[in-house]
Amino acid sequence: MMSKNKYENPLITRYASEEIQYIFSPDFKFKTWRKLWIALAEAEKELGLDITDEQIDELKKFQDNINYDVAQAREKEVRHDVMSHIYAYGQQCPKAKPIIHLGATSCYVGDNTDIITMREALMSIKKQLVNLMDILSKFVLKYKDLPTLGFTHFQSAQPVTVGKRASLWLQELMFDYNNLVFVLDGLKLLGSKGTTGTQASFMEIFDGDTQKVKKLDKIIAQKLGFDDCYDVSGQTYSRKIDYMVLSVLSGIAQSASKFGNDLRLLQNLKEIEEPFEKNQVGSSAMAYKRNPMRSERICSLSRYVISLALNPALTASTQWFERTLDDSANKRLAVAEAFLATDAVLSLYLNVSDGLVVYPKVIEKRLKSELPFMATENILMDAVKAGGDRQELHEKIREYSMQTSYEIKAEGKDNTLLEKIAADKAFGLDMKDLEKALDTKLYIGRSVQQCEDFVNEKILPIIEENKELLGLKAQINV
Numbered sequence: 001m002m003s004k005n006k007y008e009n010p011l012i013t014r015y016a017s018e019e020i021q022y023i024f025s026p027d028f029k030f031k032t033w034r035k036l037w038i039a040l041a042e043a044e045k046e047l048g049l050d051i052t053d054e055q056i057d058e059l060k061k062f063q064d065n066i067n068y069d070v071a072q073a074r075e076k077e078v079r080h081d082v083m084s085h086i087y088a089y090g091q092q093c094p095k096a097k098p099i100i101h102l103g104a105t106s107c108y109v110g111d112n113t114d115i116i117t118m119r120e121a122l123m124s125i126k127k128q129l130v131n132l133m134d135i136l137s138k139f140v141l142k143y144k145d146l147p148t149l150g151f152t153h154f155q156s157a158q159p160v161t162v163g164k165r166a167s168l169w170l171q172e173l174m175f176d177y178n179n180l181v182f183v184l185d186g187l188k189l190l191g192s193k194g195t196t197g198t199q200a201s202f203m204e205i206f207d208g209d210t211q212k213v214k215k216l217d218k219i220i221a222q223k224l225g226f227d228d229c230y231d232v233s234g235q236t237y238s239r240k241i242d243y244m245v246l247s248v249l250s251g252i253a254q255s256a257s258k259f260g261n262d263l264r265l266l267q268n269l270k271e272i273e274e275p276f277e278k279n280q281v282g283s284s285a286m287a288y289k290r291n292p293m294r295s296e297r298i299c300s301l302s303r304y305v306i307s308l309a310l311n312p313a314l315t316a317s318t319q320w321f322e323r324t325l326d327d328s329a330n331k332r333l334a335v336a337e338a339f340l341a342t343d344a345v346l347s348l349y350l351n352v353s354d355g356l357v358v359y360p361k362v363i364e365k366r367l368k369s370e371l372p373f374m375a376t377e378n379i380l381m382d383a384v385k386a387g388g389d390r391q392e393l394h395e396k397i398r399e400y401s402m403q404t405s406y407e408i409k410a411e412g413k414d415n416t417l418l419e420k421i422a423a424d425k426a427f428g429l430d431m432k433d434l435e436k437a438l439d440t441k442l443y444i445g446r447s448v449q450q451c452e453d454f455v456n457e458k459i460l461p462i463i464e465e466n467k468e469l470l471g472l473k474a475q476i477n478v
Contacts, residue, residue: 009337011337011340011341011344012340014477014478015301015340015341015343015344015347015477016340016341016343016344017343017344017347017475019124019343020121020124020339020340020343021340023117023120023121023124023339024117024121024336024339024340027066028117028120029113029117030066030068030071030085031063031064031066032109032112032113032116032117033082033085033109033113034059034062034063034064034066034089035063035224036108036109036112036113036220036224037059037086037089037100037101037109038056038059038060038063039219039220039223039224040101040102040103040104040108040192040220041055041056041059041096041099041100041102042056042219042223043216043219043220043223044099044102044103044205044216046219047206047212047215047216047219048206048212049099049102049205049206051099051102052095054095055093055095055096055099056096058093058095058096059089059093059096059100061093062089062092062093065092066085066088067088067091067092068088070087070088070091071084071085071087071088072084074087074088080106082101082106082109082110086100086101102205103192103194103201103202103204103205104192104194104201105194105195105201105235107190107193107235107236107323108190108192108193111190111236111237112189112190112191112224114237114242114331114335115187115188115189115190115237115241116189116224118187118242118245118335118339119184119187121339122180122183122184122187122245122248123184124343125180125248125249125252125339125342125343125346126177126180126181126184126466126469127469127472128343128346128347128350128472128474129173129176129177129180129252129346130177130462130463130466130469130470131350131469131470131471131472132173132346132349132350132353133170133173133174133177133459133462133463134463134470135350135353135354136166136169136170136173136353137170137455137459137460137463139163139166139353139356140163140164140166140167140170140451140454140455141163141451141452141455142163143161143162143163143166143358144161144163144164144447144448144451144452145161145163145444145447145448146161146162146163146358146360146363147159147160147161147363147364147367147440147441147443147444148160148161148162148165148271148363148366148367149363149366149367149370150165154265156370156373158374158443158445159367159371159374159440159443159444160444160447161444161447161448161451162272162358162363163447163448163451164444164447164448164450164451165262167450167451167454167455169255169258169259169262170454170455170459171454172254172255172258172259173252173255174458174459174462175251175255176248176251176252176255177462179247179248179251180248180252183244183245183247183248187226187241188221188226188227188228188229188230189217189220189221189224189226189228189229189230190229190230190233190236190237191216191217191220191221191229191230191233192216192217192220192229193217193229193233193235194235195235196234196235196322196323197232197233197234197235197322199213202216217229234319234321234322234323235322235323236319236323236327238316239312239315239316239319239327239331240312240316242312242315242316242331242334242335243309243312243313243315243316245312245335246308246309246311246312246334246335246338247309249305249308249309249338249339249342250305250306250308250309250338252305252342252345252346253301253302253303253304253305253306253341253342253345254302254306256298256299256302256345256346256348256349257298257299257302257303257306259295259298259349259353260295260296260298260299260302260349261295261299263292263295263352263356264292264295264296264299267290267292267295269362269366270359270362271358271359271362271363271366272356272357272358272359273290273292273356273357273359274292274294274295274352274355274356274357275294275351275352275354275355275356275357276290276357294348294351294352294476295352297348298345298348298349298352301341301344301345301348302345304337304341305338305341305342305345308334308337308338308341309338311330311331311333311334312331312334312335314330315327315330315331315334346474347474347475347476348474348476349474350472350473350474351474351475351476354474367440368438369408369414369415370415371438371440371443372404372415372417372418372438373401373404373405373415373417374443375434375437375438375443376397376401376417378437378442379397379421379427379429379434379437380393380394380397382429382433382437383426383427383428383429386427386428386429387428388426388427388428389426392426393426393427396421396424396426396427397421400417400420400421400424401417403420404416404417404420418431418434418435418438419431421434422434
C-alpha cells in the first residue's frame with residue numbers, strides 16, 4: 001500500500017520488475033550471507049579443521065529461515081549488521097555457533113554477496129537483452145526492404161530502409177550484450193582474504209599452511225558457482241569492478257536512449273509509433289494526442305542510469321590503501337538503483353519494440369516528396385546520354401531545385417521538380433523517362449543484404465546460444 005507521508009522510491013513503486021527488486025532485497029542478501037557462512041564452514045572442514053557434519057547440517061537447516069526479529073534487536077545494541085546476523089544465526093544453531101564466520105571479516109559476507117548479487121542481476125539483464133534482440137531482429141527482417149527517407153542532421157538524406165535503420169538499434173544492443181558477457185564471465189569472488197587482504201587470520205587457523213589457505217578460496221568459489229577468487233585485494237574487492245559493471249548498464253542505457261529518441265522523432269513524423277492502448281490518455285488537455293510516453297520514459301530513466309555510472313568511477317578513484325568506508329553508502333545506492341533503472345528501461349524497450357506500429361503509406365508519401373531531389377544525379381546522367389551538355393544541365397537542375405525547394409517551404413506547394421525538367425527540352429526527357437529514376441530500389445544500396453547478413457551472421461547465433469532465455473514478456477506498471 002502506498003505510504004502518504006514518506007518518500008517512496010519510484011523505481012520500486014512504478015518501474016522495476018519484481019525479479020530485479022528481489023535480487024537487491026534484504027532477504028536475498030541475508031540468505032546469501034548464510035550460504036557464504038555454510039560454504040566457509042564446509043571448506044574449512046574439508047581442509048581439516050575440527051568442524052562436524054552435525055554443525056554444518058544445523059547451519060543448512062536454518063539457511064533460509066532467518067530470524068530477522070532477533071537480528072534487528074541485536075543490531076540496535078551493537079550497531080553492526082554482520083555481528084547481529086552472526087548472533088541471530090547462532091541463536092538458531094547453538095551447536096554451530098562457535099564456528100560461524102570463523103577467521104572471516106565482515107567483507108567476507110558483504111563483498112562476496114555484492115559480487116553474487118551483481119552476477120545474478122547481470123544474468124537477469126542478459127535475459128532481457130537476448131529477448132529484445134530477438135524481437136528487433138524479426139523487425140529488421142520484416143522491414144528490410146521497405147524504403148524510407150534517411151536523415152542526417154535530421155535533414156532529408158539518401159533513402160535507407162526501415163529494417164536497415166532498425167539494424168542500427170540492434171547493433172548497439174549487440175555491443176552491449178558482448179560487453180555484458182565479458183564482464184559477467186570475468187566476475188570473481190573476493191574469497192576469504194581477511195582484514196587487509198593478506199589472509200593472515202587463515203594462516204593462523206591453518207598453522208601457516210599456505211596451500212590450504214589458497215585452496216580455501218578455490219573451494220569457496222566453487223561452492224558459490226564461481227571459477228575463482230581475485231588474486232589480490234585489500235579488505236574489499238577492487239571498486240573498479242563496480243565501475244565495470246555499471247559501465248555495462250550505462251552502455252545499455254545509451255543504446256536504449258538512442259532508440260527512444262529516434263522513435264519519438266518518427267512518431268512526430270507519423271511513420272512509426274509506439275503501442276497505444278485502447279483506453280490510454282495522451283494529454284489531459286488535448287484529447288487527440290498520442291504522446292510517445294514510453295519512449296520518453298526510456299530516455300528519462302536511461303539518462304539516470306548513465307549518470308549513476310559516474311559514482312563507482314569516483315568511488316574507485318578515492319579508495320585509501322587497503323580499505324575505506326566512504327564507498328559503502330554510495331555503492332549501496334548507485335549499484336542497486338542502476339540495475340533497477342536498467343531493468344525498467346529494458347522492460348519498456350521490450351514492450352515498445354514488440355508493439356511498434358509502422359505506417360508504410362506515410363513513409364512512402366514522405367519519401368516520394370523528397371525523392372525527385374535525390375534522383376537528380378541519375379537524371380543528369382540520363383540527359384547527358386541523350387546528348388545534353390553536362391555543365392549546362394547541372395546548372396539548370398540546380399536552379400530548378402532551388403526554385404522548387406522555395407515553393408515547397410515558402411508557398412506550401414507540392415514537389416514539381418520533375419515537371420520543370422520534363423518541360424525543358426534541353427534535357428530531352430519526358431515524364432515517363434523521369435519517373436524511371438524514381439524507383440526507390442535504385443537508392444537504398446545494400447540495405448536489404450546488410451540486414452540479412454547482419455541478422456543471420458551476428459544476431460541469430462547469439463539468440464540460438466541463449467534460446468533457453470527466450471519467451472520473456474515485458475510487464476510495465478504505468
